[in-house]
Amino acid sequence: MTQPLRTPLPTAAAANHGGPSRPRILIIYTGGTIGMIENAETRALEPFNFNHLIENVPKIKLLDIDIESVEFTDPIDSSSMNPSHWQSIARVIEDHYADFDGFVVLHGTDTMAYTASALSFMFENLDKPIIITGSQLPIGDVRTDGEENLITALQVASARTPDGRPMVREVAILFEDFLWRGNRATKHSSDNFCAFSSENYPALASFGLGIHFNREALLNQTSKGELKVHYGFDTNVMMVDLFPGIQENVVRHMFNTPGIRGIVLKTFGSGNGPSDPWFISALRDATERGIIMVNISQCSNGSVMPGRYSAGLGISQAGVISGHDLTAEASVTKLMHLLARGFNREQVEEYMSNSLCGEMTTTIE
Ligand code: ASP
Numbered sequence: 190m191t192q193p194l195r196t197p198l199p200t201a202a203a204a205n206h207g208g209p210s211r212p213r214i215l216i217i218y219t220g221g222t223i224g225m226i227e228n229a230e231t232r233a234l235e236p237f238n239f240n241h242l243i244e245n246v247p248k249i250k251l252l253d254i255d256i257e258s259v260e261f262t263d264p265i266d267s268s269s270m271n272p273s274h275w276q277s278i279a280r281v282i283e284d285h286y287a288d289f290d291g292f293v294v295l296h297g298t299d300t301m302a303y304t305a306s307a308l309s310f311m312f313e314n315l316d317k318p319i320i321i322t323g324s325q326l327p328i329g330d331v332r333t334d335g336e337e338n339l340i341t342a343l344q345v346a347s348a349r350t351p352d353g354r355p356m357v358r359e360v361a362i363l364f365e366d367f368l369w370r371g372n373r374a375t376k377h378s379s380d381n382f383c384a385f386s387s388e389n390y391p392a393l394a395s396f397g398l399g400i401h402f403n404r405e406a407l408l409n410q411t412s413k414g415e416l417k418v419h420y421g422f423d424t425n426v427m428m429v430d431l432f433p434g435i436q437e438n439v440v441r442h443m444f445n446t447p448g449i450r451g452i453v454l455k456t457f458g459s460g461n462g463p464s465d466p467w468f469i470s471a472l473r474d475a476t477e478r479g480i481i482m483v484n485i486s487q488c489s490n491g492s493v494m495p496g497r498y499s500a501g502l503g504i505s506q507a508g509v510i511s512g513h514d515l516t517a518e519a520s521v522t523k524l525m526h527l528l529a530r531g532f533n534r535e536q537v538e539e540y541m542s543n544s545l546c547g548e549m550t551t552t553i554e
Pocket residue numbers: 220221222223265266267268296297298299300323324325
């Protein structure tokens with residue numbers, strides 16, 4: 190799926206004054222609008238190659254960074270992303286982890302938050318930045334947001350603390366004016382340049398005249414050991430969105446899907462659902478069959494609080510665990526990740542309701 194590493198991009202600084210302290214950044218190009226061009230016949234945007242993309246960012250040569258790149262053999266619209274693509278991205282990063290100070294992943298915006306969440310769970314003991322960015326307008330468009338996003342991403346991936354460590358040591362999404370924790374962010378606009386937000390966690394950095402890091406918000410755990418990459422994902426999961434009027438036959442049909450092992454239930458408000466006996470009984474039947482059920486809220490801001498209303502208490506008494514303030518993207522990728530780790534049910538539930546890498550706030554209830 191990926192091609193061998195390309196030769197370094199000819200940054201001006203590389204030609205002028207190379208030196209041991211220059212940051213080395215690997216760009217991984219997967220596709221997305223940033224590199225797309227218009228199909229002459231259909232007029233629809235289609236992914237294009239990395240050379241086209243980089244030719245449109247001549248300013249990249251001014252950066253004091255050594256940059257190399259690798260690209261998907263067939264760059265894709267991120268709507269086609271699946272766990273095998275996450276594995277390809279992770280493989281490139283793991284294979285080149287020791288050789289680079291940071292990684293910039295160019296990716297479509299549609300499923301960027303899923304990829305960011307998935308990568309955050311895959312990389313245990315991550316000690317370097319993985320910055321994911323893209324754009325709303327193609328890089329060849331005169332009004333593109335891609336150039337600024339790419340250049341800022343390279344600068345953020347190169348940033349170091351005064352004692353020389355990478356400033357960012359986690360998976361993050363960079364878009365327009367902000368850097369967000371990857372497993373906290375959601376695409377909230379298909380139109381605005383500020384396309385991402387993180388309702389339950391502050392920005393890791395903001396961009397204006399300068400790059401302002403929020404050091405309090407950045408993951409600061411001293412890594413406990415060697416980098417370990419977990420490649421497995423169990424895709425026998427589903428997301429069920431409640432709505433007033435949802436019918437028993439529909440719910441039971443979904444919960445009885447053959448092979449299903451985990452369900453993310455998107456409930457109302459602080460984690461509430463219908464009090465109808467059939468609903469609670471359908472939940473209980475599913476959890477008693479061993480299906481791991483996780484309660485997250487349809488609200489993008491705030492957390493599930495299962496004991497606040499009896500409409501939520503019934504759900505937790507049926508064996509559904511709280512996903513606290515997890516995003517939908519983080520909850521489904523975390524569930525796929527944990528189900529593939531070979532843990533028993535209690536362990537999956539325990540890890541699912543606790544933070545692994547800053548994806549949830551567990552102190553609210
Ligand atoms: N459909 C595109 C994608 O996700 C949208 C974008 O990149 O903004 O690949």
